[in-house]
Amino acid sequence: MNNHKVKILNFTNQEAVTYSIIKIIGSVQYATKPVCQMQKDTNVYLSQNNTNVLVSTNLINDKFKFLVQLVSGKNQIRIKYCCETVSIVLEYFPVISENAVIPLYVICEDHDGCFQAPPWESNNIESACKRITLGSKLLQCVTAEKLYEHGLGRKSFFLNEECQVFKSQIKCQDARNMNQMQLWENVGREIMKSPIGSDHRKYLAFLSCTKYYGERFKQGITATHDDLIEMTEGYVALGGGGLALFGTACLYTWPENFDDVILRFEDSTPVNRAQFLDDSCYRGTLGACFSTTLGSVLHELFHTFDLGHTEEGIMGRGFDNIYKVFTNSNSPNQSVDTGYEAQRTFQDKIEFKEEFEPDSLLERLRSENKKKEFIVIKSFEESDDTVLSRSCAVILCYHRWFNQTISKQSSLLSLDPSNKLIRSTAGIRVVEIRSLNRELVLHSWMFDGRILKFSFQIPEDLLITMGNGSYLIFVEDTIGCILKEELNV
Ligand SMILES: [Zn+2]
Ligand SMILES: [Zn+2]
Numbered sequence: 001m002n003n004h005k006v007k008i009l010n011f012t013n014q015e016a017v018t019y020s021i022i023k024i025i026g027s028v029q030y031a032t033k034p035v036c037q038m039q040k041d042t043n044v045y046l047s048q049n050n051t052n053v054l055v056s057t058n059l060i061n062d063k064f065k066f067l068v069q070l071v072s073g074k075n076q077i078r079i080k081y082c083c084e085t086v087s088i089v090l091e092y093f094p095v096i097s098e099n100a101v102i103p104l105y106v107i108c109e110d111h112d113g114c115f116q117a118p119p120w121e122s123n124n125i126e127s128a129c130k131r132i133t134l135g136s137k138l139l140q141c142v143t144a145e146k147l148y149e150h151g152l153g154r155k156s157f158f159l160n161e162e163c164q165v166f167k168s169q170i171k172c173q174d175a176r177n178m179n180q181m182q183l184w185e186n187v188g189r190e191i192m193k194s195p196i197g198s199d200h201r202k203y204l205a206f207l208s209c210t211k212y213y214g215e216r217f218k219q220g221i222t223a224t225h226d227d228l229i230e231m232t233e234g235y236v237a238l239g240g241g242g243l244a245l246f247g248t249a250c251l252y253t254w255p256e257n258f259d260d261v262i263l264r265f266e267d268s269t270p271v272n273r274a275q276f277l278d279d280s281c282y283r284g285t286l287g288a289c290f291s292t293t294l295g296s297v298l299h300e301l302f303h304t305f306d307l308g309h310t311e312e313g314i315m316g317r318g319f320d321n322i323y324k325v326f327t328n329s330n331s332p333n334q335s336v337d338t339g340y341e342a343q344r345t346f347q348d349k350i351e352f353k354e355e356f357e358p359d360s361l362l363e364r365l366r367s368e369n370k371k372k373e374f375i376v377i378k379s380f381e382e383s384d385d386t387v388l389s390r391s392c393a394v395i396l397c398y399h400r401w402f403n404q405t406i407s408k409q410s411s412l413l414s415l416d417p418s419n420k421l422i423r424s425t426a427g428i429r430v431v432e433i434r435s436l437n438r439e440l441v442l443h444s445w446m447f448d449g450r451i452l453k454f455s456f457q458i459p460e461d462l463l464i465t466m467g468n469g470s471y472l473i474f475v476e477d478t479i480g481c482i483l484k485e486e487l488n489v
Pocket of ligand 1: 003004036081082083084
């Protein structure tokens with residue numbers, strides 16, 4: 001028999017995906033069987049399409065993880081550990097969908113398009129577009145894996161792959177003087193009035209002229225995340241409707257090339273706050289900046305797919321560790337202790353980018369350890385600290401940006417406010433009751449089985465416990481029709 005059973009845990013032979021970057025997780029059993037003569041090399045190697053390029057990773061708790069960029073069509077993947085090799089074929093089908101996400105790099109009228117970066121990083125328009133395109137593909141991968149973990153298949157949003165440049169009429173200084181909401185509104189309006197504007201698109205946009213004024217940073221003096229944001233003009237991280245919009249103060253921490261993704265996540269170089277924005281959830285490294293900002297892009301993008309907030313997970317504050325989705329989880333740089341003198345005092349206050357109630361960093365980090373409680377652990381145990389609640393996952397699964405064929409179908413979806421009865425001719429998939437202001441999901445019901453649910457009444461006894469007040473009710477049906485109405489209890 002085999003000396004070491006090398007097993008791929010999350011893909012089977014001949015599986016097909018509609019997005020290009022995938023994560024392969026596997027395990028090696030009997031890794032230390034003494035009969036093997038060659039076991040000194042404990043690395044696992046991956047080769048793709050019979051090339052001589054070998055990617056290696058180490059085995060942690062007998063598990064390995066690879067990030068792979070597929071080419072269109074069939075991809076032969078070989079994974080080798082010591083004297084054993086397993087091989088599978090995975091197919092990548094690029095999909096052109098009517099409903100797609102368009103990555104955009106927004107350049108103000110009088111701006112040269114160079115984002116803020118240290119001199120050794122390229123920061124021109126081409127570089128920005130490469131980083132944004134790659135980041136968008138990574139988020140497609142995370143999304144698909146999260147749905148897969150919930151047993152909903154490997155679905156993701158459709159991406160119009162290459163990032164486009166969008167020339168704004170807004171003057172650079174005007175943009176820098178706007179607050180986040182004003183930026184979101186103005187850029188959104190411009191995009192929708194432009195030739196690329198369409199209701200069938202969601203725009204994932206990055207503003208080139210964000211500027212962090214490092215000279216305002218005083219070494220040794222306590223600066224909260226909020227203080228650092230104060231020193232940044234054109235800072236934005238806001239998503240909803242058809243637009244998720246971001247500043248570019250940390251774009252230089254993102255990789256340009258696929259081969260650098262893991263290295264960038266693991267980059268433990270401290271951020272020089274005298275020059276660049278430290279948006280790392282107080283971890284202070286370039287790798288943590290990449291992780292926090294990529295995670296926040298996912299959070300905001302998910303708002304454009306109609307997700308509300310959850311106490312924990314990606315739609316709460318649990319996106320800072322998105323690096324764990326991709327890297328072997330004990331990367332050295334991601335410990336909270338970055339050795340910054342002021343770090344202790346940072347923990348007194350953390351302001352979230354959105355209008356959340358302030359929450360302490362400790363609580364935020366503590367809550368990250370609780371997340372396993374509400375994730376469905378599938379056949380492989382992947383604890384990556386980046387979870388999506390089940391109602392969020394089901395919303396995405398039936399969402400029009402995740403399904404190719406259903407956009408032209410229609411259904412009747414209604415709510416009778418007097419008896420709180422919901423009906424859908426296509427079958428109800430998710431019902432959520434959210435708070436009115438933050439859209440925090442308070443109660444949810446999922447019907448993702450094969451038997452369709454054509455009507456649902458909010459349980460009377462639940463309504464009684466909720467007391468008098470105004471809430472939001474959110475419903476999505478099988479063909480992605482959405483109802484969102486105020487509910488008065
Ligand atoms: Zn061996
Ligand atoms: Zn949010």
